[in-house]
Amino acid sequence: MLLDAVYSRDGVGEHVMNPKFWRVCPLPWLLAAVLLLAIPSGSAVESQPHAQSSSPTTQAFQSLADLLGYISSDWDRLTRSLANCATYPDSKVEGKQTLYLPAGATIPGALEEIRTKCAVRIEHLPAPMRQPVVHKSSEIGKHGLLYLEHPYVVPGGQFNEMYGWDSYFIIRGLLRDNRAELAKGMVENFFYEIEHYGGILNANRTYYLDRSQPPFLTSMILAVYQSEQAAGKASLPWLRRAYQYAVADYSQWTHAPHLAGDTGLSRYYDEGEGPVPEIMSDPSHYYQGVAEYFLMHGGESSPHLVRVDEKHPRSSILGPIFPVRSCSDKANDDCKPGDRVGLAPDYYKGDRSMRESGFDVSFRFGPYGAETHHYAPVCLNGLLYKTERDLAEMSRLLGQPEDVANWEEKARQRREKIDKYLWNAERGEFFDYNFVAHEQSTYEYASTFYPLWAGLASKEQAKALAANLSRFEQPGGLAMGRYESQAQWDYPYGWAPVHLLALEGLRRYGYDAEADRITLKFLTTILENFRRDHTIREKYNVVTRSSETHISVGYAQNVNGFGWTNGVFLELWHESPPEVIAQIRKD
Numbered sequence: 001m002l003l004d005a006v007y008s009r010d011g012v013g014e015h016v017m018n019p020k021f022w023r024v025c026p027l028p029w030l031l032a033a034v035l036l037l038a039i040p041s042g043s044a045v046e047s048q049p050h051a052q053s054s055s056p057t058t059q060a061f062q063s064l065a066d067l068l069g070y071i072s073s074d075w076d077r078l079t080r081s082l083a084n085c086a087t088y089p090d091s092k093v094e095g096k097q098t099l100y101l102p103a104g105a106t107i108p109g110a111l112e113e114i115r116t117k118c119a120v121r122i123e124h125l126p127a128p129m130r131q132p133v134v135h136k137s138s139e140i141g142k143h144g145l146l147y148l149e150h151p152y153v154v155p156g157g158q159f160n161e162m163y164g165w166d167s168y169f170i171i172r173g174l175l176r177d178n179r180a181e182l183a184k185g186m187v188e189n190f191f192y193e194i195e196h197y198g199g200i201l202n203a204n205r206t207y208y209l210d211r212s213q214p215p216f217l218t219s220m221i222l223a224v225y226q227s228e229q230a231a232g233k234a235s236l237p238w239l240r241r242a243y244q245y246a247v248a249d250y251s252q253w254t255h256a257p258h259l260a261g262d263t264g265l266s267r268y269y270d271e272g273e274g275p276v277p278e279i280m281s282d283p284s285h286y287y288q289g290v291a292e293y294f295l296m297h298g299g300e301s302s303p304h305l306v307r308v309d310e311k312h313p314r315s316s317i318l319g320p321i322f323p324v325r326s327c328s329d330k331a332n333d334d335c336k337p338g339d340r341v342g343l344a345p346d347y348y349k350g351d352r353s354m355r356e357s358g359f360d361v362s363f364r365f366g367p368y369g370a371e372t373h374h375y376a377p378v379c380l381n382g383l384l385y386k387t388e389r390d391l392a393e394m395s396r397l398l399g400q401p402e403d404v405a406n407w408e409e410k411a412r413q414r415r416e417k418i419d420k421y422l423w424n425a426e427r428g429e430f431f432d433y434n435f436v437a438h439e440q441s442t443y444e445y446a447s448t449f450y451p452l453w454a455g456l457a458s459k460e461q462a463k464a465l466a467a468n469l470s471r472f473e474q475p476g477g478l479a480m481g482r483y484e485s486q487a488q489w490d491y492p493y494g495w496a497p498v499h500l501l502a503l504e505g506l507r508r509y510g511y512d513a514e515a516d517r518i519t520l521k522f523l524t525t526i527l528e529n530f531r532r533d534h535t536i537r538e539k540y541n542v543v544t545r546s547s548e549t550h551i552s553v554g555y556a557q558n559v560n561g562f563g564w565t566n567g568v569f570l571e572l573w574h575e576s577p578p579e580v581i582a583q584i585r586k587d
Contacts, residue, residue, distance in 0.1 A: 064585055067530050068573075071566045072177055074536070078563055079182065080160065081151035083110065085118035088145055090205065091158045092278050096121055098144030100206055102196040103128045105147075129198040129209065137209040137272055146204040149192055150185030155538070156561015161203040162189060164213025165358050166564050168220050169497050173567025175227045176574060184224050190217055191245045199252050202356065210272035211356040215383050217249045218390035225397075236398065243394045250387050253380070260376035261435035264417045266384055269373050270352030273345065274318035284320035289553075290351075290368050291322045291343055297367070300324060304347040304370050308340045317342035349373050361553050362489035364445050364481065365432070368553070374436040378422050382430075382450035385414045389455065415456045428464030429471075445481045446472055446498050452505025462509035469514055476542035477522030478502055487553035494522065494542035496568035503572060516580045519572050524587040526569055535560040536569070 080087040088097040098121040099114075101107060107122060115122055126139050137143075145161065152162040153170045167186050174183040190200050200217060202208035221242045228234045252258060253266045260267040275283050294302040306312050308321055321342045347370050354360050354369030357377065365372040392407035421433040424440060429448045432441040451457040452465060472478045477494040484491045499522050506515040525540050529547045537547045538559040549558045573581070 062531055064527060067527055067536075067569070070530070070534075070536070071173070071570060074156075074561070074566055075153060075174065075177065075179060075182070078153045078156055078561060079151055080154055080162075082114060082147070085114075087160070088118055088120050089160060090143075090145065091160075092205075092207075092280050093143050095142075098123055098142055099147060100125050100140075100144050101147045105196075125206075129196065137207050137277060140206045140209070143206045143277065146193075146197060146201070146206060146209075148189040148204055150189050151182060152186045152189055153182065153563055154561075155559070155563040157538070157559035159203075159559065159561075161205050162186065163203045164200050165216050165497070168216035168223075169500060169564035169567040169571075171220050171223060171567070172500075173563075173570045175223060176567070176570040180224070180227055180231070183227070187217075187220050187224055187242070190220070190249075191242070194245050194248050200249055205278070207276070207278040211270040211352065212252065213356060214358050214379060215249060215253055215387055218246045218387045218394070221246060222390055222393070239394060240398055243391070243398060246387070246391060246394070250384070250391065253384055253387075260433070263376050263421055263433065263435050264413065265376035265381045265421060265433070265435075267373055267376055267435075268353040268356040268380060270349065270356050272352055274348050275320070276352055276355065287319055287343055288322050290347070290370075291341060293367060294343075295324060295341070300341060304344050305341045306344045308342060312342075318345055318348055319343055346370075359489040361487040362445075362480070363483060363485040363487060363553075364441075364443050364447075364490070367485075368487075371434070371436075374434050375441070376421060376433045376435055377447065378418075378430045378432055378445075379447040379450050381414060381418055381422065382447075382454040382456060385411055385418065385451075385456045386454040388414060411456075418451070418456060423461065425464075428461075428468050430461075430465075443481065443483065444471060446478055446502065449478075449498070449502035449505050452509055453501040454505075455508060457505075457509070459509070462511070466506065466509070466511045466514055469518070473518060473521075474542040475521065476525035476540055476545035477518055479542050485553060486551060488539060488549065488551050492541050492543035493539045493549070494525075495539050496522075496565040500568045500571055504575070507575070512577075516577060519576055520580050520583055523569060523572055523576075523584055526565065527584065527587060533560075536562050536565045538562045538565065 082099070088099065090097060096119060099111070101122065101124050103125045105124065111122055114120060121144070123144070148162065152167070153174065154160050155163060155166050155170075159166075167190070171183045171186055174180070174186075189204075193200050193204070197209065200212050200215075202211050202213050221239070225234060225239055225242075257269045257271070258266050275287060277283075279286055291305065294304045300307055306317060307324075308314055308317060314321065319342060321340045324339045324341055350365065350370040350372045351368065353372040354362075354365060357365075357369075357372060357379070359369070359379075361369060363369070365375050365377075388407050388411035392404050392411065395401075395403035395407060418430070421440070422430045424431050429444060430451055431448070432443070432445075433439075434441060448465060452462055457465065469478075471482060472480075474492065474494070477499055479491045479494055480489055480498065481491050489495070499518070503515045503519055506512075506518075522540075522542070525542065525545045526536060528545065529540065530536060533547065538561070539549070540547055541549060547558050573584070576584070
């Protein structure tokens with residue numbers, strides 16, 4: 001297999017990086033370039049943290065109380081509104097920033113002052129954005145920020161916009177920290193995106209108009225509604241309005257082009273073509289690294305490459321072109337420039353779709369996520385099952401019994417298909433399904449725990465998953481997978497959102513002891529690193545229990561802030577039993 005060239009097995013049969021992969025060709029320039037790049041989709045390299053996102057260093061942070069106080073004040077540092085000049089800067093776009101309103105929208109009077117105060121251009125999108133969405137970002141001359149009505153919380157670092165799936169975990173934290181108005185305003189912003197920009201976006205920048213992110217809208221809606229219900233402020237008219245937007249959001253995932261062949265399941269799919277426009281620095285550097293990888297692992301015959309020739313002239317190649325290099329693993333000076341190749345259109349479609357998945361970059365859907373759009377993923381279909389169950393619950397609250405029955409039947413059918421295509425009884429895990437190759441993936445990934453959180457796993461499946469925790473569990477929590485690709489969404493890194501889903505899923509099925517153990521590992525990892533560097537990070541190395549990262553595929557640094565880690569820490573802390581809390585306090 002292709003991955004065999006990248007991985008070898010150590011003495012106990014575990015996969016480790018194959019050293020020959022890094023020696024096979026003299027590419028120090030490639031590694032240096034890749035280390036400096038970021039591909040935004042929810043996480044990326046931090047170049048210069050925004051002043052309002054930087055963490056205070058004037059006091060010594062030692063206790064759990066210090067960390068909780070940091071999170072509470074961090075919401076203010078991470079909150080953006082159109083009245084604040086800090087909202088507009090974008091390290092991925094040079095020159096004067098632009099704010100875009102929907103086509104034909106009236107410019108609010110308050111923005112006239114902002115135009116001068118913040119040196120921002122105010123423009124309108126060239127045309128109304130409605131579903132289905134096709135090549136929308138290509139219609140924009142100069143990229144900019146998309147108008148939203150309410151303040152919102154950004155992840156941190158250079159991520160200075162409201163992201164799709166980040167926001168669910170941020171909203172959970174805001175509600176836990178008694179900031180219900182801010183949380184509800186973010187949900188309202190997603191309604192605005194659906195109405196005016198064609199759907200929930202990766203984030204509110206024009207270069208994200210081609211894609212969404214993992215569907216958490218119904219989870220956000222119910223989190224806000226249940227919070228208001230607990231406070232005696234629940235509004236059925238608001239829920240009825242929210243229900244209509246949730247149905248619209250669900251619809252885009254269950255129609256072409258988001259259908260996974262004839263499986264009856266769904267896939268990630270970006271509407272655009274060619275290289276993504278939002279890569280920092282020179283995008284050709286990142287894509288050159290990808291092309292070099294495929295040349296070293298399959299040569300010019302790789303389906304992800306296109307040779308520039310009479311059949312494929314330069315004008316037909318979507319992105320940059322690169323020299324072919326023939327490399328020997330014996331002598332570095334054997335590499336000679338030769339003909340030229342470009343990356344295939346199908347590669348770019350996979351690359352873009354990987355970014356919609358939020359797991360960018362991982363080798364889960366093939367190296368560099370090149371085949372993401374060929375898969376029915378466990379995570380997406382687990383979330384859609386939960387969406388169907390959530391819509392049934394909302395229908396029940398709204399007194400719509402026919403809709404309840406309809407959504408319950410859709411959920412039943414999806415669960416049946418997930419069992420058929422994604423469950424592997426022999427290995428006791430859920431795996432993604434390649435509907436193009438008609439085969440189940442063998443790539444073990446932490447998304448296998450999504451069905452626990454969604455409540456679609458049977459008792460037998462939950463038992464098998466709990467028994468297989470050791471395949472992912474490390475000293476600092478759950479690693480994303482078992483393969484070390486040197487990409488940030490693979491081993492040895494652990495991420496807050498996946499921890500919350502996995503741990504709440506384990507508790508849902510009665511595996512409290514396992515959830516307590518892993519919660520303690522992950523929260524104390526965050527606390528220990530907070531004491532050292534006085535900030536909360538985007539991700540953690542759960543093998544070394546550190547915030548140190550050594551990433552050469554995609555994103556090189558570990559962004560601080562950080563919105564979803566803040567939210568998840570609060571939720572796991574409040575969900576823990578007294579004995580776990582006592583251990584964390586003592587740590």
